[in-house]
Amino acid sequence: MEHIVIIGNGISGVTAARHIRKNSDKEITIVSAETDYFFSRTALMYVYMGHMKFEHTQPYEPWFWKKNRINLKKGTVSKVHSNTNKIEFSDGQELSFDKLIIATGSKPNKFGWPGQDLNGVMGMYHKQDLDNLEKYAPNNQICKRAVIVGGGLIGVELAEMLHSRNIPVTFLVRENSFWGNVLPKEASAMINKEILDTNIDLRLGVNLKEINSDENGNVKSVIIAETNEEIECTVVGLTAGVSPNVDFLKNSDLEIGRGVKVNRFLETNIKNIYAIGDCAEQHKQIGYRKTTEAVWYSGRMMGETVAQTICGNKIKYNPGHWFNSAKFFDIEYQTYGWVWPKPKENEAHFYWEHKSGKKCIHINYDKNTLEFIGINTFGIRMRHEFFDKVLTEKNSINYVLEHLADANFDPEFYKLHEPEIVVKFNQENNTNIQLKKKSWARIFSV
Amino acid sequence: MKTIKKSGLLLFLIGLTIFTGTIFTGSFSLTSDEFGSFIKEKNYKNELIKDELQKAVVTSENINIFEFSSRVRNAYKVSNEHYEALINKYDSEKNWTKKGEQYQYKIYGKPHSLSFELAKIAGAGFAAENPILMWFLTFGLGILGALLFIIPDVILLGKPGIKNNGIFLNAATNRGWIGWFAFVFLVGFYILLYFYPDYIVNWVYLVDSISESINGNLASQWFLYGFLYCIVMTVMAVRMYIKYRHNKYQILRTTSVLFFQIVFAFLIPEILVRFEKPWYDFKNAFPLDYDFFFKWNLDELLSSGGFGLFILFWGVVLTIVVVPVMVYFFGKRWYCSWVCGCGGLAETLGDPYRQLSSKTLLSWKAERIIIHSVLIVVLVMTGFALYTFFSGDDQVMGIKTQSIQDIYGFLIGAIFAGVIGTGFYPIFGNRVWCRFGCPLAAYLGFVQRFKSRFRITTNGGQCISCGNCSTYCEQGIDVRAYAQKGENIVRSSCVGCGICSAVCPRGVLKLENGPEKGRINPTDILLGNDVDLMKLVNDKN
Ligand SMILES: Cc1cc2nc3c(=O)[nH]c(=O)nc-3n(C[C@H](O)[C@H](O)[C@H](O)COP(=O)(O)OP(=O)(O)OC[C@H]3O[C@@H](n4cnc5c(N)ncnc54)[C@H](O)[C@@H]3O)c2cc1C
Numbered sequence: 001m002e003h004i005v006i007i008g009n010g011i012s013g014v015t016a017a018r019h020i021r022k023n024s025d026k027e028i029t030i031v032s033a034e035t036d037y038f039f040s041r042t043a044l045m046y047v048y049m050g051h052m053k054f055e056h057t058q059p060y061e062p063w064f065w066k067k068n069r070i071n072l073k074k075g076t077v078s079k080v081h082s083n084t085n086k087i088e089f090s091d092g093q094e095l096s097f098d099k100l101i102i103a104t105g106s107k108p109n110k111f112g113w114p115g116q117d118l119n120g121v122m123g124m125y126h127k128q129d130l131d132n133l134e135k136y137a138p139n140n141q142i143c144k145r146a147v148i149v150g151g152g153l154i155g156v157e158l159a160e161m162l163h164s165r166n167i168p169v170t171f172l173v174r175e176n177s178f179w180g181n182v183l184p185k186e187a188s189a190m191i192n193k194e195i196l197d198t199n200i201d202l203r204l205g206v207n208l209k210e211i212n213s214d215e216n217g218n219v220k221s222v223i224i225a226e227t228n229e230e231i232e233c234t235v236v237g238l239t240a241g242v243s244p245n246v247d248f249l250k251n252s253d254l255e256i257g258r259g260v261k262v263n264r265f266l267e268t269n270i271k272n273i274y275a276i277g278d279c280a281e282q283h284k285q286i287g288y289r290k291t292t293e294a295v296w297y298s299g300r301m302m303g304e305t306v307a308q309t310i311c312g313n314k315i316k317y318n319p320g321h322w323f324n325s326a327k328f329f330d331i332e333y334q335t336y337g338w339v340w341p342k343p344k345e346n347e348a349h350f351y352w353e354h355k356s357g358k359k360c361i362h363i364n365y366d367k368n369t370l371e372f373i374g375i376n377t378f379g380i381r382m383r384h385e386f387f388d389k390v391l392t393e394k395n396s397i398n399y400v401l402e403h404l405a406d407a408n409f410d411p412e413f414y415k416l417h418e419p420e421i422v423v424k425f426n427q428e429n430n431t432n433i434q435l436k437k438k439s440w441a442r443i444f445s446v
Numbered sequence: 447m448k449t450i451k452k453s454g455l456l457l458f459l460i461g462l463t464i465f466t467g468t469i470f471t472g473s474f475s476l477t478s479d480e481f482g483s484f485i486k487e488k489n490y491k492n493e494l495i496k497d498e499l500q501k502a503v504v505t506s507e508n509i510n511i512f513e514f515s516s517r518v519r520n521a522y523k524v525s526n527e528h529y530e531a532l533i534n535k536y537d538s539e540k541n542w543t544k545k546g547e548q549y550q551y552k553i554y555g556k557p558h559s560l561s562f563e564l565a566k567i568a569g570a571g572f573a574a575e576n577p578i579l580m581w582f583l584t585f586g587l588g589i590l591g592a593l594l595f596i597i598p599d600v601i602l603l604g605k606p607g608i609k610n611n612g613i614f615l616n617a618a619t620n621r622g623w624i625g626w627f628a629f630v631f632l633v634g635f636y637i638l639l640y641f642y643p644d645y646i647v648n649w650v651y652l653v654d655s656i657s658e659s660i661n662g663n664l665a666s667q668w669f670l671y672g673f674l675y676c677i678v679m680t681v682m683a684v685r686m687y688i689k690y691r692h693n694k695y696q697i698l699r700t701t702s703v704l705f706f707q708i709v710f711a712f713l714i715p716e717i718l719v720r721f722e723k724p725w726y727d728f729k730n731a732f733p734l735d736y737d738f739f740f741k742w743n744l745d746e747l748l749s750s751g752g753f754g755l756f757i758l759f760w761g762v763v764l765t766i767v768v769v770p771v772m773v774y775f776f777g778k779r780w781y782c783s784w785v786c787g788c789g790g791l792a793e794t795l796g797d798p799y800r801q802l803s804s805k806t807l808l809s810w811k812a813e814r815i816i817i818h819s820v821l822i823v824v825l826v827m828t829g830f831a832l833y834t835f836f837s838g839d840d841q842v843m844g845i846k847t848q849s850i851q852d853i854y855g856f857l858i859g860a861i862f863a864g865v866i867g868t869g870f871y872p873i874f875g876n877r878v879w880c881r882f883g884c885p886l887a888a889y890l891g892f893v894q895r896f897k898s899r900f901r902i903t904t905n906g907g908q909c910i911s912c913g914n915c916s917t918y919c920e921q922g923i924d925v926r927a928y929a930q931k932g933e934n935i936v937r938s939s940c941v942g943c944g945i946c947s948a949v950c951p952r953g954v955l956k957l958e959n960g961p962e963k964g965r966i967n968p969t970d971i972l973l974g975n976d977v978d979l980m981k982l983v984n985d986k987n
């Protein structure tokens with residue numbers, strides 16, 4: 001029987017394994033160094049915050065793996081021998097494979113800052129980081145202040161985590177506005193305000209210079225590059241992005257760029273070896289997507305796809321319309337299609353903000369054809385299926401606004417803002433769009 | 447704010463301690479006059495019990511409720527044993543006439559209930575003599591303390607939004623020592639309420655005047671329970687209003703259960719009693735209302751004129767028409783988390799414990815077996831009851847209808863629904879009864895699963911498998927298992943509390959009523975991936 005070995009028990013590796021099992025009888029082994037069982041990395045924050053126990057982050061009960069005949073092996077892979085079809089573990093053991101899927105995810109970026117390896121400096125990626133945080137920042141007695149370096153999605157999550165235990169946080173963000181390289185300025189400003197309102201000491205437009213230690217090798221303070229200000233702290237969270245976790249492959253025959261280079265079939269340069277998830281790097285961009293995507297959904301889609309190929313139904317990785325989501329303290333965020341910080345030449349933005357300053361939407365559309373290109377929505381939930389269809393059918397912004405009631409996904413009885421949104425667009429654009437009543441027939445296309 | 451919270455807790459604990467301590471206070475005895483009128487009212491035909499009881503309770507001694515109870519029970523026992531011995535004697539002598547005569551002297555009823563009746567007259571002491579002051583020292587302090595503990599959360603929890611911080615780090619909500627303490631307390635309370643009502647007679651004094659003003663009679667332990675239920679729900683509803691103040695679904699739902707509890711389960715039935723109508727809770731549907739078709743109830747309804755007939759008619763229509771039709775349109779949530787009293791307590795008092803329900807496949811299996819067995823038992827029992835009612839025969843196939851009813855009342859009505867159903871909140875989560883035991887929930891579940899417009903829609907591919915939804919599902923549904931496959935949730939056990947949707951950090955879940963078509967949507971490949979791949983794989987199944 002063909003033996004499929006998967007390195008990495010994250011969402012991409014596990015999705016691949018599940019789908020291979022569905023479609024075949026092949027022997028499957030998942031290898032991971034991190035934990036015995038698959039857990040949801042995105043939920044790590046909730047464990048520290050006490051919303052969940054670590055067990056709750058595991059989507060499958062332990063019996064699931066045995067029942068589905070998926071072998072789990074714990075261990076760190078140190079080498080891949082592509083000539084003999086073997087992987088080697090750090091303790092020297094070897095494991096043969098017929099096909100190998102590399103799904104080793106990412107690791108937090110460290111930019112060579114002085115002091116970046118001191119006690120109390122940590123990323124927020126692996127289970128071990130969580131344990132570390134629990135050790136160095138169990139409460140605000142032991143951790144008097146934490147400094148977070150890097151203003152992305154993981155940074156803001158770490159800020160929320162520490163805040164939940166009343167630990168004072170200083171948040172260093174390189175951009176002049178939080179996530180300003182992704183969000184248009186109005187939305188970004190709204191999140192700045194949300195962070196500040198939560199009493200996080202948000203510092204925009206600053207970089208870390210160095211981390212200082214006390215006599216025991218523990219963090220004592222950080223220095224800000226721009227101002228040379230010293231901020232005393234006992235924990236430093238490094239959340240300045242992630243990069244593919246592929247160092248152990250550097251000496252193999254695999255072609256490595258930022259990540260493991262793969263073609264549209266998720267095949268590496270070596271036959272029978274594939275790479276998926278955060279660690280895979282496409283040769284060419286697919287649409288507007290980046291060549292590496294550190295996103296849960298992309299990992300899952302690659303897992304779904306590669307399983308087909310491995311089970312004899314060779315199929316290209318061809319992700320559909322972009323979507324994503326996040327949460328900034330109490331403000332939920334969803335996006336469908338593409339909204340850039342600034343509209344491109346042929347594009348225009350429509351922006352609406354609720355008077356509470358906690359909800360807003362940005363719609364990006366084509367100035368000339370009025371085609372809808374994407375939406376960012378904060379504080380209002382929207383229906384994925386609705387926008388997926390709009391994008392596929394290349395509907396206009398007018399269509400979207402007319403049917404906003406169909407798009408809404410907020411819980412029942414929530415106050416709806418659609419009329420207000422449509423009025424604003426009509427005023428700004430001299431149009432006369434009329435909001436249609438919500439229609440189940442349209443929503444479910446029955 | 448923290449100080450207010452802490453002093454609230456202190457006041458609450460003082461109130462609770464006094465409340466608990468009250469049990470042990472007071473002295474119990476009857477004057478001969480009181481005793482005389484009791485005996486007259488009871489119209490006992492046997493002399494022995496009069497003597498025995500008189501010896502036991504007409505005394506100038508200072509006896510506490512436990513001693514009092516034991517004396518009373520002993521009196522009944524002595525008397526009953528005496529006549530049983532006679533019955534046996536005449537039986538062996540084959541003296542049937544004599545034997546038959548003895549039965550009228552036996553006194554039926556649960557010993558502790560008989561003792562409760564006497565104790566209700568017999569009490570003296572602080573609680574019995576100063577019920578209003580004591581009410582304030584127990585209920586009053588409890589309510590005030592609880593509110594002072596809860597209300598500062600408006601500020602302490604921070605801005606409106608999901609604030610589940612520290613739930614699993616807290617001994618009260620993570621099966622820590624506080625949880626176990628609450629468990630022991632609640633279980634103890636239910637055991638006393640159901641099986642030793644005489645021991646808590648001091649509590650009943652405290653609500654006598656309230657009872658009188660509503661239904662015209664002194665309170666029974668059931669009045670006390672109903673009153674306490676409403677108080678606890680109201681106070682804990684305040685907590686819900688604060689915790690979920692950003693979520694209108696939760697606010698409305700909480701208001702609804704509170705309304706139905708106070709008005710339908712408490713006030714209306716008590717007022718009916720005042721007008722000498724049968725006690726009836728118009729929203730309590732059979733088979734949750736398991737004794738609706740018992741002979742005594744049917745007899746009572748039939749002898750209560752037009753009003754009784756109306757209740758009979760409504761009870762039948764409620765179960766056969768209203769309940770399923772509403773479940774078709776809105777899902778079983780309309781009952782379980784908008785109307786029902788058990789649900790109401792679970793959603794208010796029980797909300798802090800929702801995360802403790804087990805999500806394993808094993809518990810789902812157990813749940814299905816147990817709850818459907820209860821439904822079957824209740825239906826068989828009702829069949830027996832109706833047979834007995836119409837035929838007059840008190841047994842079916844050699845099984846006594848009365849025995850089945852007694853066993854059900856004890857095992858399911860008291861132990862399962864009360865002691866386990868509520869007592870186990872702090873250990874097994876807040877819907878133990880609704881999930882594992884309630885036969886009405888089982889019935890509604892069938893309708894919801896197979897013929898309903900209700901579902902929890904999963905928002906395409908947005909799920910990140912974080913597990914918040916499953917963790918906070920009080921019914922132990924592994925919501926994530928569906929959400930992460932992009933599949934709608936149409937489980938029969940879902941009571942539509944809406945918390946999964948509230949806690950989801952990615953806006954994945956929405957409770958809604960829509961067309962039946964496409965309601966169940968098994969998926970392998972989630973929305974967002976290659977459309978051809980989705981078509982290829984998803985259409986296969
Ligand atoms: C805190 C946090 C929050 C996030 N939130 C979101 C979000 O809200 N939405 C979103 O879309 N994305 C989010 N992400 C990103 C998302 O979690 C990742 O994109 C996704 O987990 C990547 O999955 P993967 O399977 O590719 O890799 P991983 O989940 O990283 O799994 C790889 C596994 O391989 C193991 N491994 C690596 N090297 C070896 C080796 N040599 N030997 C053995 N085992 C090895 C690793 O230990 C790891 O267990 C978040 C990430 C973090 C850290």
Ligand code: SF4
Pocket residue numbers: 908909910911912913914915916925926929930949950951952953954955
């Ligand atoms: S809470 Fe939301 S994102 Fe998390 S597992 Fe449930 S549905 Fe998925």
